[in-house]
């Protein structure tokens with residue numbers, strides 16, 4: 001009480017508020033003067049302003065409480081002898097709504113694993129109970145209430161800040177919100193996070209801090225009750241980190257449950273946390289308020305040296321630097337997270353959260369940093385309201401927008417990205433034009449002379465190979481490079497995997513078709529192939545089908561492996577089809593037990609289709625400009641290549657069948673990978 005009145009006097013006297021003292025009176029009084037950090041100075045009358053501001057947001061009520069008891073997670077290691085390794089060892093804890101909870105600990109102690117399990121991102125292989133407001137967690141409902149922001153900034157680099165936010169709003173708010181409301185919410189959020197001036201900047205050009213803020217803004221669009229963040233301050237300087245933590249603190253001040261991992265906070269940031277959860281060796285060595293942590297350590301014969309950041313000291317202890325048995329003692333002291341240790345006025349409380357009621361920290365208006373001009377939609381709702389509403393809605397789709405709406409928004413997004421991607425768009429078109437001109441020059445006019453008939457079929461086979469390789473390579477990298485973004489967006493319930501898959505594959509088709517048509521048109525006329533409309537149509541159609549089958553093949557490789565493996569194994573996968581295309585070895589010359597491979601080689605059908613469109617369908621005698629031409633009748637040439645029975649229609653049907661089949665397979669592989 002004394003401390004509080006001292007604070008009030010101080011505010012009245014200096015016109016500013018000291019958050020350290022408010023949150024950690026004991027710690028603050030213990031620190032030497034030089035280590036005390038005056039946080040968040042506010043302008044005169046700021047208290048009044050905050051209070052006024054808060055009145056807009058309605059009553060402050062406790063948010064979602066997350067409790068976990070006896071959580072275990074183990075992985076199997078070793079190739080021959082499979083040994084089990086414990087990553088989380090019987091940990092417990094309670095993170096209350098309206099609090100900024102920070103998980104700390106040395107590298108590899110299991111922080112991300114715990115966060116992944118709490119978020120529902122990792123479910124397999126863990127045991128223990130997770131309770132949401134005292135009830136066993138329903139993962140679907142929890143996912144609707146929460147947003148998980150992963151460590152890497154999973155942003156689409158070619159979209160601007162405004163576009164990324166607008167897409168998020170369309171996907172996450174659905175039809176329940178008007179276009180105007182969505183725009184307003186985006187504007188409010190961007191202003192709130194100081195990103196409004198950068199709304200036209202592409203996300204790849206943002207600074208590290210801006211990227212973090214945008215990643216948070218994208219998830220705040222749906223106003224989640226629980227926000228989980230894996231290292232939101234990694235890679236940021238101390239000022240930007242502090243701004244980021246202030247932002248999180250502001251959110252928790254609105255009744256949200258904010259849980260984040262912060263690896264090594266500075267002293268000033270450390271003292272802003274409401275609730276601390278320190279891990280070591282997969283266990284909890286402290287859980288409770290920041291204000292009590294130093295006393296707790298002292299009780300276990302660990303004295304933080306003066307002028308030493310308590311956060312650093314905690315990490316040193318957790319790493320076993322000061323006392324080899326310290327971790328075991330501390331884990332025992334807080335009962336591996338079963339006790340939440342709080343500093344309450346003049347005494348210390350050891351609160352066993354399992355038997356406690358919902359006792360989220362009362363939120364003081366003054367605790368909200370001055371920076372926080374929270375958007376009007378960030379209102380605290382009672383937990384009960386959320387649960388009831390979500391329970392009703394869990395029988396409907398778990399996505400805020402319907403499948404066609406998701407598809408439309410994602411198609412627009414993918415078109416934007418592809419049209420701005422120099423590799424996928426311009427380089428692809430230029431490569432097709434350049435190679436077509438080169439080939440046209442090399443094989444100029446060969447189509448009208450029987451002496452060049454072999455060169456003509458070489459040109460057709462090269463066409464098959466070129467179209468296959470370019471279409472294949474353009475898509476093998478699409479999924480692997482976007483996978484982290486898609487993982488986070490799908491996990492946070494923006495859209496279904498099928499919407500993404502369809503959008504990405506459909507958006508690429510027009511560009512691939514345009515590139516193929518350019519190539520086919522240029523080469524057809526430069527090589528002087530017969531000027532018959534049906535032959536031109538057959539040729540261009542078959543070129544397009546070859547591209548689309550190869551694209552589908554590339555999608556399978558991209559959906560099933562990373563870029564590196566795709567580059568190495570992709571060509572290995574289609575090389576056998578090249579040998580069995582009928583160009584190098586004809587069907588009747590191959591050993592009979594290998595002939596079946598010809599019938600499943602899409603290159604055989606592609607090559608046959610092109611040959612038929614140029615030489616098939618009773619094409620007449622080809623003029624010969626030399627003394628002797630072996631194949632003046634195109635049919636004879638087709639017979640020599642064992643293509644006498646080939647039917648163009650069958651080639652088309654087989655290629656279409658392959659396109660559909662391969663796309664289904666690649667969707668399923670992507671689905672499995674994301675799940």
Ligand SMILES: Nc1ncnc2c1ncn2[C@@H]1O[C@H](COP(=O)(O)OP(=O)(O)OP(=O)(O)O)[C@@H](O)[C@H]1O
Pocket residue numbers: 075087105106107108109110111112113114263
């Ligand atoms: N699937 C897995 N297979 C094998 N080991 C794993 C797996 N997942 C986690 N681990 C191991 O568990 C330990 C804890 O990993 P985790 O990512 O949770 O650590 P962390 O505390 O978040 O570390 P950092 O701060 O460096 O990110 C690490 O040693 C890691 O190698």
